[in-house]
Amino acid sequence: MQNRVLLVEDDDELRQLLARYLTGQGFDVREAANGTDGLSLAAEGFADVVVLDIMLPDISGLDVLRELRARTHLPVILLTARGDETDRIVGFEVGADDYIPKPCNPRELVARLQAVLRRVAWDHQADVDSARVFGDLKVEPEQRRVILRGEVLDLTATEYEVLQVLLAHAGSVVRKTDLMQWALGRRLAAYDRTLDMHISNLRRKLGAEEPSRIETVRGLGYSFRITDVAAAQLPRQAAGSKP
Structure with a gap:
């Protein structure tokens, strides 16, 4: 097709x-x-x-x-x-x-x-029963839906993919080069702020709490911050693999 x-x-x-x-x-x-x-x-x-x-x-x-x-x-x-x-x-x-x-x-x-x-x-190939919970954040892959405290977030397709990669490696740093390749499907180029803009939008949509759920690790990349409750719910993900 x-x-x-x-x-x-x-x-x-x-x-x-x-x-x-x-x-x-x-x-x-x-x-x-x-x-x-x-x-x-x-x-x-x-x-x-x-x-x-x-x-x-x-x-x-x-x-x-x-x-x-x-x-x-x-x-x-x-x-x-x-x-x-x-x-x-x-x-x-x-x-x-x-x-x-x-x-x-x-x-x-x-x-x-x-x-x-x-x-x-x-x-779209995700299983029906593969919904994942990260504290007050729930991801429903089949519907490509993210729910925060019972409210569905209005994410673009790319924002959703960026968040998926960060959640799959929650608590660990994802290098900008890897995040760009895995979520946007292309290499990170010099002076390309596309990824930074998507991260900024995600932070705004995830709420204004401090510290931010998405942390910047200077010189390396980004990390999704997890709470103790969310840590117990994390799926196992092979290090360095695409979610």
Whole structure:
């Protein structure tokens, strides 16, 4: 079965180029030249993943992302202007899973799409009875759902994957390079703050308690802090293995 990509981009030449390339790589592509049409196609349940330009003629891509996040947990990759860090930061805060600057390399876009889809597919293979509890935090992999004190957290697909890796190694340090590879499916590049932004969003959604549940280990990576109650509930995980 082909993976379905919804491509929302108002630049006709770029959109058609990307659509042709993605189709040639085995994707089933639907195109939208504006945010309104993109939201309509998403509402029809067509897409497995959305590639969304921030600069659209009718609705801001960030507003389209907000609408999508109100309705669905579909993975979203943003197309952003090169060097525009503000848009990227806001995009992650709103719920983007990844971004790629324009003009983009079609091969890199394919790699990002495959990484996102692999993460989602891998997690969907979880057993029905594999829910895990970490103190007041419960993870239900089949529904890709995280519940904190009885409330379901509104996590993006990538935030969920980052949290899954940290929880699988709770109490231990996960190197940034490993976390980037395991959760985002790509190598950590110099000056790439994508992972830091996802961690920041997770901390906010997990609550403002101090110390933070996700600790920064300077020069190494991140660690999920566990309580004594949560420690007794931790699943056994082979050191250095992907969760």
